[in-house]
Structures are given as structure tokens and as C-alpha cells.
Amino acid sequence: MADDDTTRDAWDLLPAYALDAVDELERRVVERLLAADPEARRALDEYRDVVAAFTVEEAPPAHLREQVLARVAVAPQAGTRPAGAATPPARPRRRWGLVAVAAAAVVAVAVPTTIAVRATQEQARLQERVDTVAQMMADPSATLVRADVTGGGEATVLTAGDDHLFTASDLPGPGDGHDYQLWVVGAEGDVTPAGVLQAQDGTVEHLVQDVPGVGVAVTVEPDGGSEQPTTDPIVVLAES
Amino acid sequence: MVEESLVDTARRGGPRAHGVRQTVRVPPPTTARGPVDDALVACAGGEPGTFGPVYDALAPVAYGTSLGVLRDPDHAAEVTQEVMVEVWQKAARFDPARASARTWVATLARRRAVDRVRAEQARRDRDQRDLDTSVAGAAPDAVAEDVERRLEGAAVRRCLDSLTSTQREAVVEAYYGGRTYREVAERLGAALPTVKSRIRDGLGRLRDCLGVARG
Numbered sequence: 001m002a003d004d005d006t007t008r009d010a011w012d013l014l015p016a017y018a019l020d021a022v023d024e025l026e027r028r029v030v031e032r033l034l035a036a037d038p039e040a041r042r043a044l045d046e047y048r049d050v051v052a053a054f055t056v057e058e059a060p061p062a063h064l065r066e067q068v069l070a071r072v073a074v075a076p077q078a079g080t081r082p083a084g085a086a087t088p089p090a091r092p093r094r095r096w097g098l099v100a101v102a103a104a105a106v107v108a109v110a111v112p113t114t115i116a117v118r119a120t121q122e123q124a125r126l127q128e129r130v131d132t133v134a135q136m137m138a139d140p141s142a143t144l145v146r147a148d149v150t151g152g153g154e155a156t157v158l159t160a161g162d163d164h165l166f167t168a169s170d171l172p173g174p175g176d177g178h179d180y181q182l183w184v185v186g187a188e189g190d191v192t193p194a195g196v197l198q199a200q201d202g203t204v205e206h207l208v209q210d211v212p213g214v215g216v217a218v219t220v221e222p223d224g225g226s227e228q229p230t231t232d233p234i235v236v237l238a239e240s
Numbered sequence: 241m242v243e244e245s246l247v248d249t250a251r252r253g254g255p256r257a258h259g260v261r262q263t264v265r266v267p268p269p270t271t272a273r274g275p276v277d278d279a280l281v282a283c284a285g286g287e288p289g290t291f292g293p294v295y296d297a298l299a300p301v302a303y304g305t306s307l308g309v310l311r312d313p314d315h316a317a318e319v320t321q322e323v324m325v326e327v328w329q330k331a332a333r334f335d336p337a338r339a340s341a342r343t344w345v346a347t348l349a350r351r352r353a354v355d356r357v358r359a360e361q362a363r364r365d366r367d368q369r370d371l372d373t374s375v376a377g378a379a380p381d382a383v384a385e386d387v388e389r390r391l392e393g394a395a396v397r398r399c400l401d402s403l404t405s406t407q408r409e410a411v412v413e414a415y416y417g418g419r420t421y422r423e424v425a426e427r428l429g430a431a432l433p434t435v436k437s438r439i440r441d442g443l444g445r446l447r448d449c450l451g452v453a454r455g
Contacts, residue, residue: 015443015444016420016421016440019411019415020418021414021419021439022420022421023420023422041338045338045339045343046447046453047443048343049340049454050447051346051347051350052342052343052346052347053396054395054396055301055308056390057300057304058303058307059303060302060317061313064299064320064321067321069292069295071325072291072324075325075328078330
């Protein structure tokens with residue numbers, strides 16, 4: 001009953017909808033009808049032809065042409081891919097159902113740490129990283145471990161599958177002639193070098209991909225890093 | 241019930257003969273596919289070089305539509321620019337079976353123009369305390385003259401004669417004012433269902449008079 005009334009109301013509103021003369025709530029009511037009923041879409045198409053018949057064509061200012069064509073030359077089209085842009089290979093993942101939801105959350109997480117300080121030309125690479133992190137956060141098996149760093153600062157690692165996003169803040173400098181180096185710790189206690197950390201104002205964000213492990217650790221190493229740790233870790237992040 | 245008639249008439253394609261005067265000349269059907277439609281379809285391929293002719297053919301539709309609603313050349317030019325970039329970006333969504341390129345662009349332009357009117361209106365309402373009633377809005381007479389002048393050139397003009405004066409008033413208020421039918425009802429001091437019916441029946445008659453038929 002109520003559905004019949006709603007449907008009739010929606011049909012009733014179609015002409016006003018074609019005129020953009022409905023409010024937000026009514027608009028949604030009509031759009032629900034349009035989604036469900038091809039007859040309604042056909043009726044709307046006819047009303048739109050009527051509304052378009054009110055248009056009196058008029059030449060726009062001449063300068064507009066150049067402006068529009070300049071924007072068109074760089075504006076991406078929906079449903080097409082810019083020439084030469086390859087599709088990044090899909091990374092196999094366990095479950096991605098939550099990716100869209102997590103993406104919103106991850107932007108809030110990622111922006112304060114790095115994006116704000118990077119140059120424009122790095123944005124594409126960063127976007128890739130944001131996408132990767134979004135995927136990691138969407139993984140229901142992802143874990144987040146946090147710990148204080150010996151000597152100052154705090155470190156966190158987000159691990160999903162074989163990917164690890166390491167972040168740290170308030171780190172003191174590693175000292176002249178030294179670097180902080182990250183390691184992925186394996187289940188047997190073995191370690192794999194995972195890169196020298198580039199800290200900016202004591203803040204680090206470092207993504208390690210496709211390295212299996214149960215945690216990560218950071219050591220202070222000679223400039224450029226080492227093949228195996230040469231000092232005791234200043235922080236170990238592993239699930240207890 | 242008056243409310244039921246739309247469902248009935250829309251579902252069976254409308255009362256084609258009802259209320260249409262013999263003297264009204266039916267304009268050429270707007271549903272035949274033409275070169276502009278083909279050009280718009282073709283530019284969905286992503287090649288910006290193909291957009292020039294599409295712009296030349298359709299920017300006057302966007303500008304004319306915006307100007308009708310906004311009545312301000314600068315605002316209309318800004319809206320036109322946004323609309324034409326949107327036309328390029330959404331070209332793949334244009335379906336020539338559902339609309340002519342002209343109708344599609346007029347629809348996009350009208351929506352943006354109306355959005356701008358409403359945003360302006362909201363801003364004006366916020367500033368109303370400061371402004372008082374002194375300067376808000378153009379003189380009603382000038383608006384009416386402008387509307388009449390625009391209607392003179394519109395394909396729909398002769399068909400407006402097939403409307404009752406109250407239908408015509410409601411449709412014209414909604415079209416040129418960028419108003420919701422609620423706002424039209426307030427302005428005309430008429431009941432809400434009445435205005436809804438007038439707009440519905442008015443557009444239905446115009447559809448029949450114009451010979452619009454799809455599907």
C-alpha cells in the first residue's frame with residue numbers, strides 16, 4: 001500500500017524532477033523509481049526533451065572556447081584510460097570487500113604522516129602507496145603493533161600478509177655516520193634487510209612489501225646500512 | 241483524483257490529442273539522431289582533438305540554458321565552462337537512444353545553473369539580516385521582460401499557447417526562476433498539490449504539442 005502511494009507520488013513528481021524543481025528528499029524518491037522502472041525513465045526522457053525546448057541557443061563569449069579546450073586536453077574522461085597508462089598489475093589478496101570503506105579511513109591516517117610534505121611529482125607514487133595501505137587496512141587479518149623506541153620516539157607497524165607499513169615519530173637522529181635500518185624478523189628468528197629509513201624531522205614512514213615475517217625491528221647501522229644487524233635493536237615490533 | 245492522471249497518462253504515453261489546438265505547428269521531432277549526436281559519441285574515445293566541433297555545436301546550448309536561468313553573462317559563462325568540461329568527461333555516458341545531444345547538454349547545464357541559483361539564494365538568505373530588503377534581486381518587471389524575450393526565441397513558445405494561464409505561469413516560474421515547485425507555490429500563493437498538478441499537466445501538454453516521443 002505504502003509502496004503504491006510512494007510509486008504514485010514519484011510518478012507525480014517526474015515533470016517537476018525534469019525541471020529540477022524538487023527538493024533533495026523528493027529527488028531521491030524519484031531516482032528510486034527511475035532505477036526500478038524503465039517506463040519512468042522513458043517518461044523522464046520525454047519531459048527532458050520538453051524542458052530542453054525552452055533553451056534558446058546563444059553564442060558564449062569567444063574566450064571560453066580556448067579555456068574549455070585547454071581543460072579538456074588534460075581532463076581525464078570517465079570510462080577511458082589516458083593513452084599509455086598501463087593498468088597496474090592486480091596484487092593477489094585474500095579479501096578486499098572492505099577496500100572502499102577502508103580507503104576513506106586511510107586517507108585520514110596517511111595524510112598527516114607523509115603526503116603533506118611531498119612534492120607534486122611524487123603524488124602518483126604516493127597514491128599507489130595509499131592504495132596499498134588501503135588494501136592492507138582492509139585485510140581483516142591485518143595487525144597493528146606499537147612500541148616505544150629506545151632512545152626516544154614511538155614506532156608502529158601495520159602488517160597484512162607479507163606487507164609491513166612501518167611508521168615512527170619523534171625519533172632522535174641516528175648520529176653522524178649512521179642510519180636507522182629496518183629488518184623483517186622471520187618466524188625462526190632470521191632477519192631480512194628491509195631498507196634504510198629516511199627520517200624527516202624524526203618521522204618515518206616505510207613500506208615493505210612481499211617479505212614474509214612475524215615482525216620488524218630497527219637497528220642503528222653504519223651509513224648505508226648492513227647486510228646483517230651489527231647492533232642490538234632499538235625497537236622490536238612483533239605480535240606477542 | 242487528479243494525482244492519478246499522470247500515472248495513467250504517462251504509462252500509456254500521454255493524451256496526445258488532449259488540449260492541443262489545431263493551429264499549433266508541431267516542430268520537427270527532436271528524437272532523430274544527427275551529426276552532433278554522432279560527434280559526441282565519437283569523442284568518448286578519449287581524443288581531446290575531437291572535442292572542438294562538439295564544443296562549437298553544443299556550447300551555445302549550455303550558454304543559452306544557463307543564461308535563461310541565471311540572467312547574468314558572467315555566471316552563465318562560468319557554468320558553461322563547467323558544463324562543457326563535464327560533457328567531455330562524461331561523453332561515454334551519453335546514450336543517443338535516450339536523449340539528443342542537445343537535450344543532454346541542456347539537462348546538464350540546467351542542473352548546474354539551478355544549483356548556482358540555489359547556492360546564491362542560500363547565501364542571500366544568510367546575508368539577509370545585513371542587506372535588509374533594499375537591494376536583493378532584480379526588478380520583477382525587468383525579469384518578466386527578459387523571460388518574454390527569451391520565450392520568443394524558444395521552440396516551446398507556440399506550444400505554451402496550449403496551456404492554461406495558470407499552467408503556463410507555474411511552468412514558467414519553475415523554469416526561469418530555478419525554483420522548486422514548493423517555492424513556486426509560495427510565490428503564487430497557491431496550494432502545493434495544485435502547483436504540482438499545474439506543472440505536471442503543463443509539461444504533459446507541451447510534450448504532446450512538441451510531438452516528443454521516445455522509447
